[in-house]
Amino acid sequence: MSNTSYISRKQELPLKSENTSLFLQIIISIAVFIFAITLSGVLSIDSMISNWNKSILGSITVQIIPVNNTNKEKALAETMAYQEKAVEFLKSVNGVTKVTPLSDEQLDELLSPWLGDDVDISDLPTPRIIDVKISPDANIDFAQLSMDLAQASPQATLDSHKLWLNKLISFADGINLIASTVLLLVAAITSGAIFYTTQMSLGLHHNIIEILHIVGAKDAYIAQQYTKRMGFLGFLGGVIGLFFAVPAIFFIGNLALKIEGGIISDASLGFGDWTIILSLPFFAMFISMLTAYYTVKQTLKKML
Amino acid sequence: MTNNKNIIEMNNVGIRYGQGPEILSDIKLSLPQGSFYFLTGQSGAGKTSLLSLMYLAQKPSRGQISVFDHNLNFTNRDQLASLRRRIGVVFQDFRLLEHLSAYDNVALPLRVGGMDEREIKKRVTELLTWVELDSHMFDKASTLSGGEKQRVAIARAVINRPDLLLADEPTGNVDNIIAGKLMKLFVELNKLGTTVVIATHSDKIINDFKYPRLHLQNRGLHIYYPSDTSMFGGLNV
Numbered sequence: 001m002s003n004t005s006y007i008s009r010k011q012e013l014p015l016k017s018e019n020t021s022l023f024l025q026i027i028i029s030i031a032v033f034i035f036a037i038t039l040s041g042v043l044s045i046d047s048m049i050s051n052w053n054k055s056i057l058g059s060i061t062v063q064i065i066p067v068n069n070t071n072k073e074k075a076l077a078e079t080m081a082y083q084e085k086a087v088e089f090l091k092s093v094n095g096v097t098k099v100t101p102l103s104d105e106q107l108d109e110l111l112s113p114w115l116g117d118d119v120d121i122s123d124l125p126t127p128r129i130i131d132v133k134i135s136p137d138a139n140i141d142f143a144q145l146s147m148d149l150a151q152a153s154p155q156a157t158l159d160s161h162k163l164w165l166n167k168l169i170s171f172a173d174g175i176n177l178i179a180s181t182v183l184l185l186v187a188a189i190t191s192g193a194i195f196y197t198t199q200m201s202l203g204l205h206h207n208i209i210e211i212l213h214i215v216g217a218k219d220a221y222i223a224q225q226y227t228k229r230m231g232f233l234g235f236l237g238g239v240i241g242l243f244f245a246v247p248a249i250f251f252i253g254n255l256a257l258k259i260e261g262g263i264i265s266d267a268s269l270g271f272g273d274w275t276i277i278l279s280l281p282f283f284a285m286f287i288s289m290l291t292a293y294y295t296v297k298q299t300l301k302k303m304l
Numbered sequence: 305m306t307n308n309k310n311i312i313e314m315n316n317v318g319i320r321y322g323q324g325p326e327i328l329s330d331i332k333l334s335l336p337q338g339s340f341y342f343l344t345g346q347s348g349a350g351k352t353s354l355l356s357l358m359y360l361a362q363k364p365s366r367g368q369i370s371v372f373d374h375n376l377n378f379t380n381r382d383q384l385a386s387l388r389r390r391i392g393v394v395f396q397d398f399r400l401l402e403h404l405s406a407y408d409n410v411a412l413p414l415r416v417g418g419m420d421e422r423e424i425k426k427r428v429t430e431l432l433t434w435v436e437l438d439s440h441m442f443d444k445a446s447t448l449s450g451g452e453k454q455r456v457a458i459a460r461a462v463i464n465r466p467d468l469l470l471a472d473e474p475t476g477n478v479d480n481i482i483a484g485k486l487m488k489l490f491v492e493l494n495k496l497g498t499t500v501v502i503a504t505h506s507d508k509i510i511n512d513f514k515y516p517r518l519h520l521q522n523r524g525l526h527i528y529y530p531s532d533t534s535m536f537g538g539l540n541v
Contacts, residue, residue: 012412014403211399214361215460216389217416218382301381 012212013205013222015229020197024230028237028288029244031190032280035183036245037252039280042179043273044256045172051268052165058136061159062086062149064128075125082155083128089152090130093145095138102129130156187287194230194291201226202299213303223296227289234288238281249277309337310370311468311499312358317367319353326365327353329523335501337467340494342510343503345520351503352396354520355470358501359393360384372467389417392461394471396503398453402446406437406456409445413464431459435486450477458486462493469493471502475509487513 015021064083069075083101090099102110107126112119134140146158202209212222253269269277317331327350335341345351356362357369360376369376371387379387392413400409407428414424432441435455440448445456454477461469469490475483487509494500501518504510510517514530 010404010408012401012404012408207399208401210361211401212412212416213385214359214388214393215413215416216385216391216464218385221416 011225011229013201013208013225015201015225018201018204020200021229021233024193024197024233025237025240027193028190028234028284029241031186031193032238032241032284033245033248035186036242036277036280037248038179038182038186040245040249040252040269040273040277042176042183043269043276044253045176045179047268047270047273049169049172052168058134059161060132060134060142061161062090062130062132063157063159064130064153065155065157066125066127067155068125072123079128079155082153083130086130086149086153086156089149090132093140093148095135095140096132097135098131098133100131100133102131190284191287191291194234194288195295198226198230198292198295199299202296209300209303219297219300222300223293226292226296230292231285231289235281235285238284241284242278242280245277310334311337311339311372313368313370314357314364315368317357317364317369319350319357319362320365326523328520328525331367331525333518333525335468335499337499338494338497340491340500340513340515341502342513342515342517343501343520344505344510344517349520350523351520352472354518354525355393355472355501355503358468359391359470360388389413389464390467392464392466392469392498394454394457394461394469394474396472396476398457400445400453400456400460403444405442405444406432406448406452406459407441409456410459410463412460417464427463428459431463432456435459436482451479451482454478455482455486458489462489465493465496466498469498469500471500473504474502475504475506483509 064079064086067075067078067082069078087099087101090096107129110129111126142158149156149158209222249269312333312335314331314333317328317333318326319328320326331354343351343354353362357364358371360371363376372390374383374387376384401412404412410428410432411424414427429438429441432438435458437452437455437459440452445453448456454474458471458474461471471490474490475486478486490500490502491513502509516530517528519526519528
């Protein structure tokens, strides 16, 4: 045997040869897989809400309700006059950067999914729409703006998108809450598996631990060996779980992109989100080490 | 042989397992620093239990024990570990870590104490050579013979130059020459200040080495001195 063989010391507790190592690795791999998928969902929903917020924070929509008149031409002319008044008023508002009344073609395009391509909307009393862009720094009181607009153009109503967005956000928040509960459960199950595996191992190596105590080892010395081993298993399990989770996340992402309507496709993962997901093996390592250390210290307290 | 400082003091110590009867009752004992005792008694008299109290592997069912001036009732776990590092123990069944080499077994007390690996290498190599196990230094303990295991166990107990050395039948598995050599090691350690307690059945060793005897009988502890055939039941040393 070489002279260096006893410099590279062997661990007193033969934890590497334990059968439970494979079991624990599989549990952690599955946990990290589920964790990564769920976390990507949570982060995507967050980015989706943030994108919605961004897109509507910079704009409002003003609707001109069509004037009711048996004479179609007169009614349209009056409605257009109200639109003109509303445009003029909106241009004078501080913080408004652009005011664009939608053309007939644009309105036609917006309504065609509901009314079909064959319907001539000029025959219908359809409202006129004005798209209003607002500076991101603008501090506009929308309630006051709505009242002022109604004075300037009685047929105009303001839609700040808040109502429907709030409903969507509260739905997304509900999904997020469920996903966060799943994350907590997965973390708890992983910790539980590490706790019971560590306890089982402590029982299995009771004699060795007794010898270590007799020669003067502190609990921390024994805990350190478990911490190292469980940390390694946690990291390895994390890498394996992530190896399967990343393609799955891309697959789900591609499926989401195929959904038309633009709502789901707003859900994307940014660089920061990927950094969090890719750091999961380190998170698994940390949880494993912490649980093992706590379990060993608590269990050894019962020994002399 | 002795001075005034006691390494171990026991007062009215009793020990029982579960709800069973007391194995040892009302043990009073003071082991002065630098003393050397044999521990005798028939099988089942409680020698191993008394030794386990001394090396802090269990608590008494009643009574008080002080080790190195630390009352065990008021000693925390880290302090216990520190006290154990000052005690060397040789077990009858060796209790080596079978998956480790002889070297790693002997190095164990030094490693748990955080000693530098170079110093460990120097000390362990020296001691294993002295007990004539240099050629088996890196053999796994599970592959060693009974006598070789015994010597590894003794080397592990003394590597730390302990203040208190406790040995349970340390010469039971070795020939007379090795037994004599090991006893000489214990005597040398004792001369350097280590307090030694050796549990043995060997009349030859007891007669060859004129040290006082702690004798367990009828659940009590009695003390014999070499020149004295009378018995001093339960007296302090």
